Amino acid sequence: xxxxxxxxxxxxxxxxxxxxxxxxxxxxxxxxxxxxxxxxxxxxxxxxxxxxxxxxxxxxxxxxxxxxxxxxxxxxxxxxxxxxxxxxxxxxxxxxxxxxxxxxxxxxxxxxxxxxxxxxxxxxxxxxxxxxxxxxxxxxxxxxxxx
Numbered sequence: 001x002x003x004x005x006x007x008x009x010x011x012x013x014x015x016x017x018x019x020x021x022x023x024x025x026x027x028x029x030x031x032x033x034x035x036x037x038x039x040x041x042x043x044x045x046x047x048x049x050x051x052x053x054x055x056x057x058x059x060x061x062x063x064x065x066x067x068x069x070x071x072x073x074x075x076x077x078x079x080x081x082x083x084x085x086x087x088x089x090x091x092x093x094x095x096x097x098x099x100x101x102x103x104x105x106x107x108x109x110x111x112x113x114x115x116x117x118x119x120x121x122x123x124x125x126x127x128x129x130x131x132x133x134x135x136x137x138x139x140x141x142x143x144x145x146x147x
Contacts, residue, residue: 008079011109015084018115019074025066027059034058035114042120046132068135069093072103083108095135099128 014033021029040052042061052058069092076087084107091100102123110116122128138144 008081008084010113011081011084011107012077012079014109014113014115015077015086015107016074019072019086019088022062022072027063030062031055031059033115035110035112035116038114038116038118040118040120043122044125044129044132046129047136047138048132049129064136068095068131070099075102092131095131097131097134099124099131101127 018030018033021027021032034055036055038052038055038058040058040061042049042052048061048064052061070090071093072088072090074086074088076085078085086105086107088103088105089100090103092098104121104123106119106121107115108117
């Protein structure tokens with residue numbers, strides 16, 4: 001096995017670890033594979049979309065998904081040494097409406113072997129947008145404005 005193949009295997013294993021921690025609602029386990037300065041891009045036009053910066057924002061995002069009973073089942077993981085791509089089924093178990101679609105995530109790792117960037121791509125963005133708006137309403141003004 002080459003060094004590149006070994007690094008690819010370690011990165012795929014890190015993503016597997018993330019999914020296992022996510023399934024167990026284990027924020028500490030998820031954070032163990034993420035760099036402190038992680039950037040996680042969430043697509044869409046809804047209150048949870050946008051780029052999350054740092055562990056606190058990423059963990060808070062996943063905490064909100066946990067409240068919706070969001071589940072993920074990896075179907076495929078592959079790596080070219082620098083990136084890991086995962087394809088998974090993602091679905092909700094609670095809330096108004098539902099999400100049940102395919103997702104693809106592109107994971108990038110820093111020089112320390114931690115995930116520093118993730119781009120999340122949805123197989124049905126409209127379904128996710130509608131679900132989030134139905135289940136995560138914005139606070140009324142002025143409480144929703146950042147201070």
